[in-house]
Amino acid sequence: MAAVVLTSVTIVSLIAACSTGGSGKTSTSPANTAITIAEPTEPISLDPCNSQLQDTGYVLVGNVLQALTTIDPANGKTVPQLATSWKENSTTDWTFKLKSGVKFSDGAAFDATAAAYNINRLVNGTSADILACANRSNWAGETVVTKVTNATTLEITTSVPDPVLPTRLVWTEMSSPDATPTDTLTKTPIGTGPYEVEKYTPTVSLVLSRYAKYAGPKPAVAKATYVWRAATSVRADMISTNEADIALGLAPQDVAGVKSQTYSLSEATFLRLDTDVAPMDDPRIREAIAESIDRKTIVKTLMQGIGEPAQQMVTSINNGYIPGFAGVPYDATHAKKLVAAAKADGVDVSVSIPIYNRVDLYPGEDQVIQAVVSDIKKVGLNAQQDNLDVGAWTIQNSRPFPADRPGRAVVSATNNNTGDAAFNFLTYMLPDQRHSVLDDPKVTALINQANSAPIGKTRSALFQKAAKIVYTTDYYMVPFAYLDGLLETSSRVNYKANDLTANALQIADVTFK
Amino acid sequence: VGSYLLRRLLFSALALVGVMIIVFWLARLTGSPAALYLPDNATTEQVNSFNHAHGYDQPIVVQFWTFVAGASHLDFGNSLSYNEPAMQPVLQFVPTTLLLSLYAILLALVVAIPLGSIAAVYKFRLADRVITVFSLFCSALPGFWIALVGILIFAVNLHLLPTSGALDWRSWVLPVVTLSLKPIGVLTQVVRGAMADTLGAGFMIASRSRGFSPFRRVMIHGLRNASLPIITVSGDTVRHVLNGGIIVGVVFSFPSIGFLMVTAVENRDFAVLQAGVFLIGILIVALNFVIDLIYAYADPRVRLT
Numbered sequence: 106m107a108a109v110v111l112t113s114v115t116i117v118s119l120i121a122a123c124s125t126g127g128s129g130k131t132s133t134s135p136a137n138t139a140i141t142i143a144e145p146t147e148p149i150s151l152d153p154c155n156s157q158l159q160d161t162g163y164v165l166v167g168n169v170l171q172a173l174t175t176i177d178p179a180n181g182k183t184v185p186q187l188a189t190s191w192k193e194n195s196t197t198d199w200t201f202k203l204k205s206g207v208k209f210s211d212g213a214a215f216d217a218t219a220a221a222y223n224i225n226r227l228v229n230g231t232s233a234d235i236l237a238c239a240n241r242s243n244w245a246g247e248t249v250v251t252k253v254t255n256a257t258t259l260e261i262t263t264s265v266p267d268p269v270l271p272t273r274l275v276w277t278e279m280s281s282p283d284a285t286p287t288d289t290l291t292k293t294p295i296g297t298g299p300y301e302v303e304k305y306t307p308t309v310s311l312v313l314s315r316y317a318k319y320a321g322p323k324p325a326v327a328k329a330t331y332v333w334r335a336a337t338s339v340r341a342d343m344i345s346t347n348e349a350d351i352a353l354g355l356a357p358q359d360v361a362g363v364k365s366q367t368y369s370l371s372e373a374t375f376l377r378l379d380t381d382v383a384p385m386d387d388p389r390i391r392e393a394i395a396e397s398i399d400r401k402t403i404v405k406t407l408m409q410g411i412g413e414p415a416q417q418m419v420t421s422i423n424n425g426y427i428p429g430f431a432g433v434p435y436d437a438t439h440a441k442k443l444v445a446a447a448k449a450d451g452v453d454v455s456v457s458i459p460i461y462n463r464v465d466l467y468p469g470e471d472q473v474i475q476a477v478v479s480d481i482k483k484v485g486l487n488a489q490q491d492n493l494d495v496g497a498w499t500i501q502n503s504r505p506f507p508a509d510r511p512g513r514a515v516v517s518a519t520n521n522n523t524g525d526a527a528f529n530f531l532t533y534m535l536p537d538q539r540h541s542v543l544d545d546p547k548v549t550a551l552i553n554q555a556n557s558a559p560i561g562k563t564r565s566a567l568f569q570k571a572a573k574i575v576y577t578t579d580y581y582m583v584p585f586a587y588l589d590g591l592l593e594t595s596s597r598v599n600y601k602a603n604d605l606t607a608n609a610l611q612i613a614d615v616t617f618k
Numbered sequence: 619v620g621s622y623l624l625r626r627l628l629f630s631a632l633a634l635v636g637v638m639i640i641v642f643w644l645a646r647l648t649g650s651p652a653a654l655y656l657p658d659n660a661t662t663e664q665v666n667s668f669n670h671a672h673g674y675d676q677p678i679v680v681q682f683w684t685f686v687a688g689a690s691h692l693d694f695g696n697s698l699s700y701n702e703p704a705m706q707p708v709l710q711f712v713p714t715t716l717l718l719s720l721y722a723i724l725l726a727l728v729v730a731i732p733l734g735s736i737a738a739v740y741k742f743r744l745a746d747r748v749i750t751v752f753s754l755f756c757s758a759l760p761g762f763w764i765a766l767v768g769i770l771i772f773a774v775n776l777h778l779l780p781t782s783g784a785l786d787w788r789s790w791v792l793p794v795v796t797l798s799l800k801p802i803g804v805l806t807q808v809v810r811g812a813m814a815d816t817l818g819a820g821f822m823i824a825s826r827s828r829g830f831s832p833f834r835r836v837m838i839h840g841l842r843n844a845s846l847p848i849i850t851v852s853g854d855t856v857r858h859v860l861n862g863g864i865i866v867g868v869v870f871s872f873p874s875i876g877f878l879m880v881t882a883v884e885n886r887d888f889a890v891l892q893a894g895v896f897l898i899g900i901l902i903v904a905l906n907f908v909i910d911l912i913y914a915y916a917d918p919r920v921r922l923t
Contacts, residue, residue, distance in 0.1 A: 149655060149699045149885050157657050237668040242660035290701050307700050307707045308881055309784065309873050334782055334871050338766065342774050342781045496886065499653035504662060519658060532659045539662050 138327040140350040140598060140615060143340040147308060147333045152290040153278035154227045154238030159520075159608065163353075164331055166609035168313060169210075170278035170296035173201055173220060174271045178603040181422030181524035183272045187215065187279060187297060189257075193559075196266035203257045209281035210301040210316045217259040221251035222282045224261070224274075238290075240276045243528065268559040269525050299324050299613050308333070313612065324613035337468055341593060350595040353610070356468040357409035360593050367589040368602030371422065371522035373415045374466065375584040376477070376514040377502075377533065379542050384452050385512030389443040390486065391580035394514065395433040396440040397484040398477055400585045407473050411591050415584040417572065418519055418529065422604065424565035425526025425572050432576060433583070440484040448485075458488045462516045463498040467588050474516055477585065488514070503539050518588060522604055526568040527556050533582065534575055543581050548574050623907065630903040634896070641895045642685055642888075643678075650674045651698055651886030672698065685892070694896070695889035699882070704889035708875060708897050714784065715874040716901075718866070719859045721794045726801035726855065731848075733802075734809025735836055741814055749806060756803030761796055765869035768792045782870045793866040801855040808851045812844035819843070845916045853909035857902055 148160040153170050156162050167175070173188040185191075191201045207215040227238055228249050247267060252260040263270060281295035293302055299321060300313040311331045315324060332349070334340045341359035343349035355365070378394060379385040400414035416432025419425045448454045460481070462474040474490055481488040493501065500507065502515050517540070519529045530552055536544040548571045555567030575582050590607055594600050599616045652660070652668045660668075669675040673684060688695055694704040730753075737749040772792060773781040779788050816822065817840055825835050860876075867877020875894050882890035 146884075147699075147881070149887075150701070152701075155655075158655070237655070237664070237671045239655060239657050239660070242657050242664055245661055246663060292701055306873075307710070308871070308878055332783060332871065335868055336766070339769060339782055339869065339871075342769055346773050346777060346781055348780055348783070494648070495653055496649035500649060503653070503665075517658075529659055532661075539660065539665070540658070 138325060138617065139330065140326050140328070140612075141330045141332060141343075141348065142610070143332055143334050143343045143349040143352040145333065145335060145337070145340070145354045148311070150239075150290060151292050151294055151302070151305065151311075152238070153223070153280040153285060153294050153296070154240050155290070156278050157240045157243070157276045162608045163610055164311060164313070165294060165296070166278065167298060167605075167611045168300045168329075168609075168613070169294055169298045169302060170280060171298050172276070172278050173203070173274045176272075176275055176522055176524065176605065178605040181522060181604070183275060183524065187220070188274075191271055193268075193270075196268070197263045199261045199263075199270055200254075201259045201261065203259060205257050207297050207320055208318060209279075209284075209295050209297055210318075211281045211284060211295045213281045213283060213295075214256075215279060215297050216256040217253040218256075219282055220259050220279060221253055223279045223285070224249060224251055224277055226285065226287050227277050243273050243276050245531065266557055268557070268564070269523075269527060272523050272525055272528075275523065300329065303328070322613075325616045326612050329612045329615075344593045344595050347595060350598045351600060351610070351615070352593045353590065353606075354468065355591045355593055357411050357591060360591060364596065365591060365593045366602050367411055367591055368606040369420065369604050370520060370588045370590050370607040371420050371604060372518050372520040372588045372607070373418050373420070373584045374470075374473075374516065374518040374586050374588055375415070375418060375582050376460070377517055377540070377542065378514050378581055378583060379510070379512045380579065380581055381542060381544075382510060382512040384447070384454055384456055384486075385458070385514075387447050387452050388580055389447045390452065390454070390512075391583075392433070393440040393443040393447075393484050393486065394481055394488075395576075395580050395583045396436045396443070397480045397486075398583065398585050399435045399437075399480055401435070403473055403476050404586050407469065407476055408586065412589045413587045415587045416576065418533070418582055418584050419521050419526055419572075420587060422524055423521055423526055424524060424560075425530055425568040427569045427573055430573070430576075433580070437480070437484055444485040454485060455487055456511070458486055458512055458514060459491050460488050460514045460516060461498060461501040462490060462492050463502075464492050464494055466516065466518055468591075470516075473586070477516075504537070504541075506542070514583075520607070522608060525560070526572070530568060530571065531556065534571065543575070543579060545574065545579055545581075547571075548579070622910075626907065626910070627903075630906065634899040634903065637899055638689065638892065638896060641892055642682060645883075645886075645888045645891055646678055646681070648883075648886060651888075654886055655698065689892070689896070694893040697887055697890045699885045699887045699890070704887075704893040705897075707878060707890060708893045711873050711875045711878055712897070714872075715860070715876070718790070718793060718797065718872065718874055719856065721790065722797035722859045723801060723852070723856050725794060725798040726805055726859075727852065729798075729802050730805035731809055731841065734806045735813050735841065737806070737810040738813035738817055739832075739836060741810075746810075749810070753803040753806035753810075756799045756806070758803070759799065761800065761865040762869055764799055765792065765796045765865065768796060769869075782872070784873050789870075789872070793870050793872045796870075797859055797866050801859060804855060805848065805851060808847055809844070812847045813840055816840045816844040842916070846913070849909065849913055849916055853905070856905055856909075860898065860901060860905070 146160050148164055150161055156166050171186050174183050175186040177184045187204055189202045189204055191199055193199055203217055209215055227240055228244050248264045250262040254260055279297060284293055284295040285291050299316055299319045301316045303312040303314040305311045313329045315327045337356040338359045340352040341355050344352050378391045384390045404412050404414050416430060417426055444454055460478050478488045478490045502517055521529045532538045532540050534543055534548055534552055535541055536549060551567050551571035555564050558564040592602060597618055599618060600614060650669055652665045656664060656668055673681060697704045700707050733749050737746040740746050769781050772779040779791050783789050825839050864876035864880055866872050867874050868880055875898060879891055879894040
């Protein structure tokens with residue numbers, strides 16, 4: 106019997122030893138140019154057409170995959186990446202000039218044909234029902250016709266006037282056509298970036314290694330291993346034990362401090378208020394909610410300064426941002442008066458107002474929403490916090506909304522580092538859009554005008570005008586905090602976080618001390 | 619024996635089918651995975667397209683029959699996250715899951731049997747009280763707390779072990795110890811009780827009069843006769859350990875089927891979840907057979923009929 110047990114243990118041990126991948130433990134040898142990055146969650150796809158999903162983008166964008174255009178983290182402007190320039194011939198016709206001599210890491214040439222292939226795969230969806238790519242959401246039903254003039258010239262014709270086409274192309278990564286079929290998602294993206302995928306072991310690790318023939322400057326890091334640790338304390342601990350060199354998405358209480366830095370997520374968290382169900386259909390109730398939230402105290406104490414008080418859905422790099430906008434200042438006294446006035450006019454203010462919170466929105470979100478709910482209660486409204494996981498929360502956040510819903514507030518967050526408000530204003534503010542409860546003809550007209558205007562002052566002014574109505578007349582959106590991320594680095598690496606860190610941490614930006 | 623095993627197999631298969639049906643329906647209650655797999659600004663058309671591509675737009679009964687038809691020949695569908703047949707990632711973690719469970723239960727037995735025996739020999743004396751308090755602590759302490767404290771002490775402060783992962787043998791220490799603590803607590807109490815009854819039996823007094831050493835009397839004669847309740851509880855404990863990889867997986871990111879299933883729930887990867895539940899179910903059924911056979915081996919009076 107003992108022999109059987111011993112033999113079994115030995116056999117299973119050998120199999121296990123052969124089958125488990127490494128966690129990418131980092132040696133402290135000075136010659137070692139490998140790093141380990143600890144992240145909260147594993148990518149749910151490695152296909153280029155899903156790069157907009159945050160965990161996928163973290164790993165692939167800019168490291169393995171590049172696009173015709175990219176966002177300059179310094180100012181949020183769209184700048185060339187694999188393109189060298191572009192020209193708007195008419196409202197629907199564009200010409201893109203591409204870099205020459207660039208190769209994918211499988212040796213295939215990157216040229217206008219490859220670019221057209223990738224654009225068509227994502228946008229036109231020849232196999233749309235099979236791929237169902239996340240990045241397609243940026244195109245909102247728009248289709249394109251591509252024409253290859255020569256190896257470095259690509260003509261693109263859009264189905265509708267599209268003044269922000271270069272920005273849409275930021276999230277259209279280029280992958281070698283041979284590795285990126287049109288009828289299935291790929292697990293082995295082959296890009297033009299400085300790194301290539303060496304090994305992926307589900308739930309264990311993803312290893313990127315330096316692409317030897319990369320045309321650009323040689324990065325200092327030869328190998329990067331991504332590991333996923335759900336607990337923020339464990340990720341932070343991995344820095345102090347030298348198991349990881351960069352740990353992302355940390356909670357303030359878990360970091361030692363000296364090696365930590367914050368980075369902008371270009372993301373605002375807000376309450377989206379129902380405007381069509383009692384008691385929320387009374388604008389005084391919505392205004393009272395907007396005035397009741399003590400944003401400064403919440404950010405300073407509960408978020409420990411990892412963020413800023415917010416009055417708008419977008420940050421200052423976005424053209425929907427209203428410069429100098431005061432928003433709806435904290436005024437609990439006035440909010441109480443508004444509630445009392447509504448009550449005097451027959452509005453039932455005792456009715457329960459559910460505040461639907463998504464549990465994994467950011468570290469410590471539960472306590473923050475507790476404070477928000479407490480503030481709303483203090484002005485005389487019966488707010489009730491309801492923490493939901495993403496599936497249950499989506500039912501409240503997205504159309505079709507529940508038929509017999511009460512007057513609700515849904516806690517959400519939106520990230521937009523593209524510089525253009527079209528990428529989130531439309532879905533939240535236009536009637537019948539996926540996340541919109543609002544039906545304000547003025548706002549609809551302004552956003553539609555803005556969306557068809559070329560990039561420039563007019564487009565920005567129209568978006569800002571619409572946003573101002575949404576914040577201070579409709580009291581439909583109540584932003585209360587801009588979210589920052591918190592990361593920690595080991596003592597052997599240099600890394601300076603920037604506005605793109607949240608979406609695409611560039612390994613090439615990491616150097617050794 | 620043949621008819622007994624056949625009957626057990628039939629009942630186990632029925633139980634497994636029941637569990638699979640419950641898991642299917644509960645998983646679907648969480649809604650479409652589109653919320654996770656498409657970004658916030660996805661259009662309604664895009665969500666519909668995603669649901670159509672993966673069959674989530676079908677009535678739930680139709681989805682269920684599609685699942686039954688596939689599962690009947692072990693096809694659980696494709697994993698949404700890994701874009702491969704769902705059983706593949708599950709099978710990948712079978713060796714580490716089995717080994718983790720085996721190490722944990724062996725550690726539990728190696729610690730619990732001597733401790734329980736000592737407590738029984740010195741019943742109501744200081745050693746018994748110390749061991750009883752220790753075993754109650756082991757039983758009562760929550761696994762995730764033990765795991766985090768273990769990381770703090772042995773990884774962060776003492777730098778003896780890694781915080782997480784599965785790189786080398788050191789990565790196994792904290793997960794195995796965490797997983798074995800509750801079984802140590804439970805088994806120590808069971809061994810103590812069973813041994814206390816056995817040590818007072820007439821044949822034990824006879825073995826003493828025959829001049830056998832205390833070690834032989836307690837650990838050979840005593841333990842063999844006290845083994846039935848220990849085997850019974852060990853069987854339950856192994857089942858707990860097999861599923862207990864979930865906490866170990868979440869805190870230590872230790873690759874096990876339990877952790878894979880938690881990840882699958884988070885990722886709304888129904889196919890992997892169902893394949894994982896199926897395989898764990900098969901392992902538990904197999905385990906039950908083994909325990910029955912050990913039971914018969916340990917006590918020839920037991921007949922598998």
